[in-house]
Amino acid sequence: MDTRMDAAPDDALELGGEKFRSRLIMGTGGAPSLDVLDDALVASGTEITTVAMRRLDPAAQGSVLDVLHRRGIKVLPNTAGCFTAGEAVLTARLAREALGTSWVKLEVINDERTLLPDPIETFDAAERLVADGFTVLPYIGDDPALARRLEQAGCAAVMPLGSPIGSGLGIRNPHNIELIVESAGVPVILDAGVGTASDAALAMELGCDAVLLATAVTRARRPALMAAAMRDAVVAGRMARLAGRIPRRRYAEASSPAIAPATKDR
Amino acid sequence: MKVTINGMAHDLPAGTTVGQAVRELTAAPGGVAVALNDEVVRRGDWESTALGENDRVEVLTAVQGG
Numbered sequence: 001m002d003t004r005m006d007a008a009p010d011d012a013l014e015l016g017g018e019k020f021r022s023r024l025i026m027g028t029g030g031a032p033s034l035d036v037l038d039d040a041l042v043a044s045g046t047e048i049t050t051v052a053m054r055r056l057d058p059a060a061q062g063s064v065l066d067v068l069h070r071r072g073i074k075v076l077p078n079t080a081g082c083f084t085a086g087e088a089v090l091t092a093r094l095a096r097e098a099l100g101t102s103w104v105k106l107e108v109i110n111d112e113r114t115l116l117p118d119p120i121e122t123f124d125a126a127e128r129l130v131a132d133g134f135t136v137l138p139y140i141g142d143d144p145a146l147a148r149r150l151e152q153a154g155c156a157a158v159m160p161l162g163s164p165i166g167s168g169l170g171i172r173n174p175h176n177i178e179l180i181v182e183s184a185g186v187p188v189i190l191d192a193g194v195g196t197a198s199d200a201a202l203a204m205e206l207g208c209d210a211v212l213l214a215t216a217v218t219r220a221r222r223p224a225l226m227a228a229a230m231r232d233a234v235v236a237g238r239m240a241r242l243a244g245r246i247p248r249r250r251y252a253e254a255s256s257p258a259i260a261p262a263t264k265d266r
Numbered sequence: 267m268k269v270t271i272n273g274m275a276h277d278l279p280a281g282t283t284v285g286q287a288v289r290e291l292t293a294a295p296g297g298v299a300v301a302l303n304d305e306v307v308r309r310g311d312w313e314s315t316a317l318g319e320n321d322r323v324e325v326l327t328a329v330q331g332g
Contacts, residue, residue: 028330037330052331055272055324056298058291064330065297078332086304093306094326098299105332214332 016135027214044227078105085125130154142176159191168195181207197233204237285312
């Protein structure tokens with residue numbers, strides 16, 4: 001384990017019955033090449049990384065799977081591009097067949113412009129996939145009620161957005177993320193909207209168990225450097241959460257002894 | 267026999283199997299899954315599953331995303 005986490009050496013992420021040292025889950029979308037992606041994944045320290053399922057392109061050179069297998073990173077297929085529960089269930093089943101994993105990041109979007117998740121279709125798909133034996137990690141809006149319902153439906157985690165996919169707008173409603181964290185009995189993974197390291201740290205300070213991001217790294221000017229920044233931000237935010245922040249006050253509270261200094265003539 | 271493989275029309279001999287359809291696209295079908303008319307065909311059933319007229323075959327694999 002990274003020595004910087006010595007303050008909390010046994011602080012593993014427990015997800016879907018497995019334990020992970022890294023609390024940063026990476027996506028692979030947007031990387032300009034597999035080499036750039038490889039460098040970024042290594043720098044991020046991630047142990048879980050998402051892939052999408054698409055029609056086989058006979059002309060494609062190299063595979064993202066080769067990179068993940070070489071690095072020993074767990075593959076998490078998503079259902080990106082699905083608009084209905086039926087499409088998402090079929091995609092998850094194809095991913096299970098192709099990749100040999102029953103884990104799925106469930107993503108059912110409502111429209112192309114915002115890529116915001118569709119709560120009705122997502123819930124429908126989640127119920128069907130849980131019944132089919134999947135470990136379901138649903139991408140949702142920052143809705144505490146839906147998060148609770150998905151947990152009750154048997155999902156292994158909930159993944160509320162900070163803001164729309166790829167927007168880099170950070171966490172638009174930190175209060176709702178805190179509400180989701182307060183009532184959740186499964187891991188809460190902040191997913192989508194992270195723009196820079198402080199967003200990832202904030203997610204962890206709010207009590208999220210992990211952060212999932214892609215674009216912030218893959219489209220950064222220097223992806224591997226941003227990946228390292230995200231790694232450290234997630235660790236720092238987690239340690240701050242465990243340490244317990246001081247309360248906010250309206251006025252100053254002296255940190256020096258409250259004894260008058262010797263020279264007090266004024 | 268007309269079938270659609272990944273959205274492209276193909277004219278294949280009667281009795282063509284799912285496995286043969288996959289090999290129309292790739293010689294190394296690792297990390298690949300097949301849906302026939304929106305139902306998954308397990309890899310072990312590829313060679314014993316024959317295609318029919320107007321069947322829709324989807325051959326998917328993992329790509330960068332998410």
